[in-house]
Amino acid sequence: MTQVPSFAVVSGQQVAGVLHGREKQVVEVVEAAYRLHGEGRTVNPDSYFLRFPDRPSSRIIALPASVGAPVDVHGVKWISSFPENVAAGLPRASAVLILNDTATGYPMACLESSIISAARTAxxxxxxxxxxxxxxxxxxxxxxxxxxxxxxxxxxxxxxxxxxxxxxxxxxxxxxxxxxxxxxxxxxxxxxxxxxxxxxxxxxxxxxxxxxxxxxxxxxxxxxxxxxxxxxxxxxxxxxxxxxxxxxxxxxxxxxxxxxxxxxxxxxxxxxxxxxxxxxxxxxxxxxxxxxxxxxxxxxxxPFGLGVLDLAVARYVLDEVSASGDLMTVPGFFHELKRHG
CATH class of the missing domain: 3.40.50.720 (NAD(P)-binding Rossmann-like Domain)
Structure with a gap:
Protein backbone atom coordinates (compact mmCIF):
# COMPACT_ATOMS: atom_id res chain seq x y z
CA MET A 1 0.00 0.00 0.00
CA THR A 2 1.29 3.43 -0.93
CA GLN A 3 2.20 5.46 2.14
CA VAL A 4 2.26 9.21 2.56
CA PRO A 5 5.84 10.16 3.40
CA SER A 6 6.69 12.03 6.55
CA PHE A 7 7.70 15.65 6.15
CA ALA A 8 11.12 16.67 7.41
CA VAL A 9 12.89 19.99 7.96
CA VAL A 10 16.67 20.12 7.59
CA SER A 11 18.32 23.20 9.06
CA GLY A 12 21.28 25.11 7.71
CA GLN A 13 23.32 23.88 10.64
CA GLN A 14 22.59 20.29 9.67
CA VAL A 15 23.33 20.99 5.99
CA ALA A 16 26.65 22.56 6.89
CA GLY A 17 27.46 19.66 9.19
CA VAL A 18 26.95 17.16 6.38
CA LEU A 19 28.84 19.09 3.71
CA HIS A 20 31.79 20.37 5.71
CA GLY A 21 34.91 18.41 4.88
CA ARG A 22 33.13 16.37 2.20
CA GLU A 23 33.98 18.57 -0.76
CA LYS A 24 35.30 15.65 -2.81
CA GLN A 25 32.09 13.71 -2.27
CA VAL A 26 29.99 16.74 -3.27
CA VAL A 27 32.03 17.17 -6.47
CA GLU A 28 31.34 13.49 -7.22
CA VAL A 29 27.60 14.06 -6.64
CA VAL A 30 27.65 17.08 -8.96
CA GLU A 31 29.61 15.24 -11.65
CA ALA A 32 27.14 12.35 -11.51
CA ALA A 33 24.26 14.82 -11.88
CA TYR A 34 25.94 16.45 -14.89
CA ARG A 35 26.33 13.02 -16.48
CA LEU A 36 22.67 12.15 -15.85
CA HIS A 37 21.72 15.49 -17.37
CA GLY A 38 23.93 14.90 -20.39
CA GLU A 39 22.37 11.47 -20.86
CA GLY A 40 18.87 12.98 -20.90
CA ARG A 41 17.86 11.45 -17.56
CA THR A 42 16.84 14.72 -15.92
CA VAL A 43 14.14 17.33 -16.38
CA ASN A 44 15.30 20.92 -15.92
CA PRO A 45 12.69 23.49 -17.01
CA ASP A 46 13.41 27.19 -17.30
CA SER A 47 13.97 29.07 -14.08
CA TYR A 48 11.20 31.48 -13.11
CA PHE A 49 12.13 34.98 -12.00
CA LEU A 50 10.04 37.02 -9.59
CA ARG A 51 11.11 40.66 -9.94
CA PHE A 52 10.05 43.81 -8.14
CA PRO A 53 9.33 47.11 -9.96
CA ASP A 54 10.49 49.14 -6.97
CA ARG A 55 13.63 47.01 -6.38
CA PRO A 56 15.06 46.21 -9.83
CA SER A 57 18.29 44.72 -8.46
CA SER A 58 16.44 42.14 -6.36
CA ARG A 59 14.78 38.92 -7.45
CA ILE A 60 13.53 35.57 -6.23
CA ILE A 61 14.03 32.59 -8.53
CA ALA A 62 12.26 29.21 -8.70
CA LEU A 63 14.30 26.33 -10.14
CA PRO A 64 12.10 23.23 -10.62
CA ALA A 65 13.86 20.02 -11.59
CA SER A 66 13.80 16.24 -11.61
CA VAL A 67 16.71 13.81 -11.43
CA GLY A 68 16.35 10.21 -12.50
CA ALA A 69 17.74 7.06 -10.91
CA PRO A 70 19.85 6.46 -8.95
CA VAL A 71 19.22 9.91 -7.39
CA ASP A 72 15.48 9.62 -8.07
CA VAL A 73 14.15 12.90 -6.70
CA HIS A 74 12.05 15.87 -7.80
CA GLY A 75 11.65 19.33 -6.34
CA VAL A 76 12.23 23.04 -6.53
CA LYS A 77 14.75 25.53 -5.19
CA TRP A 78 13.38 28.95 -4.16
CA ILE A 79 16.31 31.34 -3.91
CA SER A 80 16.32 35.09 -3.38
CA SER A 81 19.01 37.54 -4.40
CA PHE A 82 18.83 40.87 -2.59
CA PRO A 83 22.17 42.65 -3.16
CA GLU A 84 21.26 45.37 -0.66
CA ASN A 85 21.66 42.78 2.09
CA VAL A 86 25.43 43.04 1.78
CA ALA A 87 25.49 46.62 3.07
CA ALA A 88 23.56 45.42 6.13
CA GLY A 89 26.08 42.68 6.80
CA LEU A 90 23.88 39.86 5.52
CA PRO A 91 24.60 37.46 2.67
CA ARG A 92 23.02 38.47 -0.62
CA ALA A 93 21.24 35.14 -1.15
CA SER A 94 18.90 33.03 0.95
CA ALA A 95 17.11 29.89 -0.11
CA VAL A 96 15.00 26.87 0.71
CA LEU A 97 14.57 23.67 -1.28
CA ILE A 98 11.58 21.34 -1.37
CA LEU A 99 12.07 17.68 -2.27
CA ASN A 100 9.11 15.62 -3.48
CA ASP A 101 8.59 11.89 -3.07
CA THR A 102 8.80 9.96 -6.34
CA ALA A 103 5.96 7.53 -5.60
CA THR A 104 3.32 9.97 -4.34
CA GLY A 105 4.52 13.43 -5.34
CA TYR A 106 4.06 14.55 -1.75
CA PRO A 107 6.67 17.00 -0.42
CA MET A 108 8.95 15.06 1.87
CA ALA A 109 11.52 17.61 3.02
CA CYS A 110 12.32 21.29 3.24
CA LEU A 111 16.04 22.05 3.43
CA GLU A 112 17.84 25.32 4.04
CA SER A 113 19.45 25.76 0.67
CA SER A 114 21.78 28.75 0.56
CA ILE A 115 24.58 26.40 1.68
CA ILE A 116 23.49 23.72 -0.78
CA SER A 117 23.39 26.32 -3.56
CA ALA A 118 26.85 27.65 -2.69
CA ALA A 119 28.27 24.14 -2.42
CA ARG A 120 26.89 22.94 -5.75
CA THR A 121 28.09 26.16 -7.43
CA ALA A 122 31.57 25.70 -6.00
CA PRO A 303 27.47 27.66 -15.82
CA PHE A 304 23.85 28.81 -15.63
CA GLY A 305 23.44 26.78 -12.47
CA LEU A 306 21.11 23.85 -13.02
CA GLY A 307 18.40 22.94 -10.55
CA VAL A 308 19.28 19.26 -11.01
CA LEU A 309 22.58 19.92 -9.23
CA ASP A 310 20.79 21.42 -6.22
CA LEU A 311 18.44 18.45 -6.04
CA ALA A 312 21.28 15.93 -6.25
CA VAL A 313 23.20 17.63 -3.43
CA ALA A 314 20.01 18.05 -1.38
CA ARG A 315 19.25 14.34 -1.76
CA TYR A 316 22.77 13.53 -0.55
CA VAL A 317 22.27 15.79 2.49
CA LEU A 318 18.84 14.36 3.29
CA ASP A 319 20.11 10.79 3.11
CA GLU A 320 23.10 11.58 5.34
CA VAL A 321 20.97 13.34 7.98
CA SER A 322 18.43 10.50 7.91
CA ALA A 323 21.18 7.88 8.28
CA SER A 324 22.53 9.75 11.30
CA GLY A 325 19.18 9.50 13.08
CA ASP A 326 18.92 13.27 13.41
CA LEU A 327 16.17 13.91 10.84
CA MET A 328 13.53 16.25 12.28
CA THR A 329 10.05 15.34 11.05
CA VAL A 330 6.87 17.35 11.52
CA PRO A 331 4.10 15.12 12.94
CA GLY A 332 0.71 15.71 11.37
CA PHE A 333 2.05 17.95 8.62
CA PHE A 334 -0.31 16.29 6.13
CA HIS A 335 -3.79 16.32 7.61
CA GLU A 336 -6.54 15.89 5.00
CA LEU A 337 -5.72 12.39 3.79
CA LYS A 338 -9.21 10.94 3.20
CA ARG A 339 -11.06 11.92 0.05
CA HIS A 340 -14.47 11.95 1.66
CA GLY A 341 -13.59 12.81 5.22
Missing part, protein backbone atom coordinates in the same frame (compact mmCIF):
# COMPACT_ATOMS: atom_id res chain seq x y z
CA UNK A 123 31.61 21.99 -6.80
CA UNK A 124 30.62 22.76 -10.39
CA UNK A 125 33.41 25.35 -10.63
CA UNK A 126 35.99 22.97 -9.16
CA UNK A 127 34.91 20.14 -11.44
CA UNK A 128 35.18 22.48 -14.45
CA UNK A 129 38.57 23.80 -13.34
CA UNK A 130 40.15 20.36 -12.95
CA UNK A 131 38.46 18.87 -16.04
CA UNK A 132 39.29 21.78 -18.33
CA UNK A 133 42.84 22.15 -17.00
CA UNK A 134 43.46 18.45 -17.60
CA UNK A 135 41.99 18.64 -21.10
CA UNK A 136 44.27 21.59 -21.91
CA UNK A 137 47.28 19.97 -20.20
CA UNK A 138 47.84 23.29 -18.41
CA UNK A 139 48.06 23.54 -14.61
CA UNK A 140 46.99 26.97 -13.36
CA UNK A 141 49.49 28.49 -10.93
CA UNK A 142 48.02 31.97 -10.33
CA UNK A 143 44.39 32.37 -9.34
CA UNK A 144 42.34 35.55 -9.21
CA UNK A 145 38.92 36.23 -7.70
CA UNK A 146 36.74 39.09 -8.95
CA UNK A 147 34.02 39.40 -6.32
CA UNK A 148 34.81 38.31 -2.78
CA UNK A 149 31.56 37.15 -1.22
CA UNK A 150 30.35 33.82 0.08
CA UNK A 151 30.48 32.15 -3.35
CA UNK A 152 34.13 33.13 -3.80
CA UNK A 153 34.92 31.61 -0.40
CA UNK A 154 33.17 28.36 -1.29
CA UNK A 155 34.84 28.19 -4.71
CA UNK A 156 38.26 28.60 -3.13
CA UNK A 157 37.48 25.85 -0.61
CA UNK A 158 36.41 23.47 -3.35
CA UNK A 159 39.35 24.30 -5.62
CA UNK A 160 41.71 23.51 -2.74
CA UNK A 161 39.85 20.26 -1.99
CA UNK A 162 40.19 19.33 -5.68
CA UNK A 163 43.96 19.52 -5.31
CA UNK A 164 44.60 22.92 -6.88
CA UNK A 165 47.18 25.11 -5.14
CA UNK A 166 48.55 28.42 -6.34
CA UNK A 167 51.77 30.39 -6.15
CA UNK A 168 49.71 33.56 -5.74
CA UNK A 169 46.05 34.44 -5.28
CA UNK A 170 44.72 37.82 -6.37
CA UNK A 171 41.49 39.40 -5.16
CA UNK A 172 39.46 42.37 -6.35
CA UNK A 173 36.16 43.77 -5.15
CA UNK A 174 34.50 47.13 -5.70
CA UNK A 175 34.41 47.35 -1.91
CA UNK A 176 38.02 47.42 -0.73
CA UNK A 177 36.94 46.34 2.72
CA UNK A 178 35.32 43.19 1.35
CA UNK A 179 38.48 42.45 -0.63
CA UNK A 180 40.52 42.84 2.53
CA UNK A 181 38.22 40.53 4.45
CA UNK A 182 38.51 37.85 1.78
CA UNK A 183 42.27 38.27 1.64
CA UNK A 184 42.41 37.74 5.41
CA UNK A 185 40.30 34.59 5.05
CA UNK A 186 42.63 33.28 2.33
CA UNK A 187 45.58 33.89 4.61
CA UNK A 188 43.96 31.89 7.40
CA UNK A 189 43.16 29.14 4.90
CA UNK A 190 46.83 28.85 3.93
CA UNK A 191 46.30 30.01 0.36
CA UNK A 192 49.84 31.39 0.05
CA UNK A 193 50.73 34.94 -1.01
CA UNK A 194 47.59 37.04 -1.49
CA UNK A 195 47.51 40.29 -3.45
CA UNK A 196 44.66 42.82 -3.42
CA UNK A 197 44.26 44.43 -6.85
CA UNK A 198 42.94 47.90 -7.61
CA UNK A 199 40.91 46.78 -10.61
CA UNK A 200 39.68 43.68 -12.41
CA UNK A 201 41.96 44.27 -15.40
CA UNK A 202 45.19 44.00 -13.42
CA UNK A 203 43.91 40.91 -11.61
CA UNK A 204 43.00 39.15 -14.86
CA UNK A 205 46.38 39.99 -16.39
CA UNK A 206 48.11 38.42 -13.37
CA UNK A 207 46.01 35.22 -13.28
CA UNK A 208 45.82 32.07 -15.33
CA UNK A 209 42.69 30.92 -13.47
CA UNK A 210 40.08 33.65 -13.04
CA UNK A 211 36.96 33.24 -10.89
CA UNK A 212 34.20 35.77 -11.62
CA UNK A 213 31.79 35.72 -8.68
CA UNK A 214 30.09 39.11 -8.70
CA UNK A 215 26.53 40.44 -8.64
CA UNK A 216 27.04 42.31 -11.93
CA UNK A 217 23.89 42.71 -14.00
CA UNK A 218 25.72 43.58 -17.21
CA UNK A 219 29.23 43.26 -18.65
CA UNK A 220 31.97 45.29 -16.99
CA UNK A 221 35.00 43.50 -18.51
CA UNK A 222 35.19 44.50 -22.16
CA UNK A 223 38.68 44.20 -23.66
CA UNK A 224 39.49 40.79 -25.25
CA UNK A 225 43.16 41.75 -24.95
CA UNK A 226 42.92 41.17 -21.20
CA UNK A 227 42.73 37.45 -21.99
CA UNK A 228 45.64 37.42 -24.44
CA UNK A 229 47.57 35.12 -22.07
CA UNK A 230 44.83 32.47 -22.52
CA UNK A 231 43.56 32.00 -18.96
CA UNK A 232 40.85 29.63 -17.80
CA UNK A 233 37.89 31.74 -16.67
CA UNK A 234 35.21 30.36 -14.35
CA UNK A 235 32.40 32.75 -15.27
CA UNK A 236 30.23 31.83 -12.28
CA UNK A 237 28.25 35.09 -12.23
CA UNK A 238 27.49 34.86 -15.96
CA UNK A 239 27.16 38.57 -16.81
CA UNK A 240 30.66 39.97 -16.36
CA UNK A 241 32.14 39.53 -19.84
CA UNK A 242 31.41 41.50 -22.99
CA UNK A 243 30.20 39.74 -26.14
CA UNK A 244 33.58 40.59 -27.70
CA UNK A 245 35.37 38.53 -25.05
CA UNK A 246 32.91 35.65 -25.39
CA UNK A 247 33.32 35.65 -29.18
CA UNK A 248 37.12 35.56 -28.96
CA UNK A 249 37.21 32.68 -26.45
CA UNK A 250 36.59 28.95 -26.35
CA UNK A 251 33.21 28.71 -24.62
CA UNK A 252 32.15 25.76 -22.49
CA UNK A 253 28.66 25.92 -20.95
CA UNK A 254 26.84 23.64 -18.53
CA UNK A 255 23.63 23.74 -20.59
CA UNK A 256 23.36 25.69 -23.83
CA UNK A 257 19.63 26.40 -23.78
CA UNK A 258 19.63 27.61 -20.20
CA UNK A 259 22.66 29.87 -20.68
CA UNK A 260 21.09 31.59 -23.69
CA UNK A 261 18.59 33.70 -21.77
CA UNK A 262 18.21 36.35 -19.08
CA UNK A 263 20.90 38.66 -20.47
CA UNK A 264 23.87 36.42 -19.72
CA UNK A 265 27.10 37.14 -21.57
CA UNK A 266 26.58 34.14 -23.89
CA UNK A 267 23.01 35.34 -24.50
CA UNK A 268 24.31 38.80 -25.45
CA UNK A 269 26.82 37.18 -27.80
CA UNK A 270 24.02 35.17 -29.40
CA UNK A 271 21.99 38.34 -29.88
CA UNK A 272 25.02 40.06 -31.38
CA UNK A 273 25.76 37.33 -33.91
CA UNK A 274 22.37 35.75 -34.47
CA UNK A 275 23.77 32.29 -33.81
CA UNK A 276 25.54 29.97 -31.40
CA UNK A 277 28.59 28.94 -33.38
CA UNK A 278 30.80 30.48 -30.68
CA UNK A 279 29.76 27.71 -28.25
CA UNK A 280 32.36 24.95 -28.34
CA UNK A 281 30.50 22.47 -26.13
CA UNK A 282 29.29 21.61 -22.66
CA UNK A 283 31.13 20.40 -19.60
CA UNK A 284 29.53 17.00 -20.21
CA UNK A 285 31.10 17.00 -23.68
CA UNK A 286 34.51 17.62 -22.10
CA UNK A 287 33.93 14.93 -19.46
CA UNK A 288 33.06 12.50 -22.26
CA UNK A 289 36.13 13.47 -24.30
CA UNK A 290 34.08 14.85 -27.20
CA UNK A 291 35.48 18.36 -26.84
CA UNK A 292 39.10 19.29 -26.05
CA UNK A 293 39.49 22.96 -25.08
CA UNK A 294 42.74 24.36 -26.51
CA UNK A 295 45.64 25.71 -24.49
CA UNK A 296 46.21 28.44 -27.09
CA UNK A 297 42.94 30.33 -26.52
CA UNK A 298 41.16 31.72 -23.47
CA UNK A 299 38.62 29.21 -22.16
CA UNK A 300 35.46 30.52 -20.50
CA UNK A 301 33.22 28.19 -18.48
CA UNK A 302 29.75 29.71 -18.10
Missing amino acids: ASAALAATTLAAARAVTPRRAGFVGTGLIARYVHTYLAAAGLSFDEVGVFDLDRGHAGGFAAYLGRAGAGPVRIHDDAASLIAASDLVVLATVAGEPHIHDPGLLAHNPLVLHVSLRDLSPEIILSSCNILDDVEHCMKAGTSPHLAEQRTGGRSFVDGTLYDVLEGRVAPPAGRPVVFS
